Amino acid sequence: MALLEIRDLSVSFRTESGAVRALDGVSLDVPRGKTVGLVGESGSGKSVTSLAIMGLLPRPPARLEGGSIKLDGRELTTLDERGLRQVRGRHIGMIFQEPMTSLNPVFTVGFQIMEALRAHRRMSRGEARTRAIALLDRVGIPAARERIDAYPHQLSGGMRQRVMIAIALAGEPELLIADEPTTALDVTIQAQILDLLADLQRDLGMSVLLITHDLGVVAGHVHEVFVMYAGKIVEHAPTASLFAEPLHPYTRGLLESVPRYVGNRGKSRLRTIPGTVPDLAHLPRGCRFIERCGYAGPDCGFEHPPLLPFDEGREAACIHVARVRATPILPEAAS
Secondary structure, eight states, rough: OEEEEEEEEEEEEEETTEEEEEEEEEEEEEOOTTTTEEEOOSSHHHHHHHHHHHTTOOOTTTTEEEEEETTTEESSSTHHHHHHHBBTTTEEEEOOOOOHHHOOOOOOOOHHHHHHHHHOOOOHHHHHHHHHHHHHHTTTTHHHHHTTTTTGGSSSHHHHHHHHHHHHTTTOEEEEESSSSSTTHHHHHHHHHHHHHHHHHHOOOEEEEEEOOOOHHTTTTTTTEEEETTTEEEEEHHHHHHHHHSSSSHHHHHHHHHHOOOOOSSSEEOOOOOOOOOTSSOOSSSSTTTTGGGOOOGOOOOOOOOOOOTTTTTTEOOOOOOHHHHSSSSEEEEO
């Protein structure tokens, strides 16, 4: 049994034009001690999924229309607010997208870590401070004994993100959700944060759900990938299989949008996916990717295809998988 099991999760939001379904029958698993990637463009439903897991969706306007979210066999969708508070932090930790808006600017980072520790662990203030210093040191903050009394604005973006990781680890959770943890960081710091998460996952035996819009971020850092588009999972595969041979046109488009260097004098033609994620209030008929897909035909306009198994451990929601597989992956070198 996986640590996190989501089955047929559907979430809608009430708007002026009526109810809009942001998640439509989403199912995914996060195995124990593994890192799973959830990938898709902005507006695909990734962050809504993470907030639903944490029980942080605003109600109203959000409404859980159906489905199940189980953590270690415990159903989370039926918990009241008190029950959810016991799960957050203690069993599920979360790193939010932008640490500058997630950290309180009027309190030191040490105070904020200590508050998390005392909320989930029975500790005196002195014990919490000692543990907070150890956590800062564990996530790679230099001179942790001095930095513990710093305010968020006194730290760099990379250090603030490390503080957010320390807070998420304070309750020693079984599951860590990292929602776009490298947003607004330069590539060097991005690599450091991803390597840190990989080290923590391995050393602590946590399960990690890594949410990102960039397939390049998950390469080498996750065991398997779920690709989301317009509120639905459209592909699921082990990471190596997905990068070697994507089955869905959207996944192929994401891969081909990653810049590549192809030689000393060669240039890589950067391909893009035309158009944007559709308005969830006005979805196209049939497959949700039909208006942006180079493989689409008249048979794609009847219904959105279900997620079906193909090879071992692989699933895709497309009726043209054979054609997608027959197409070379890498973009051609341009002279």
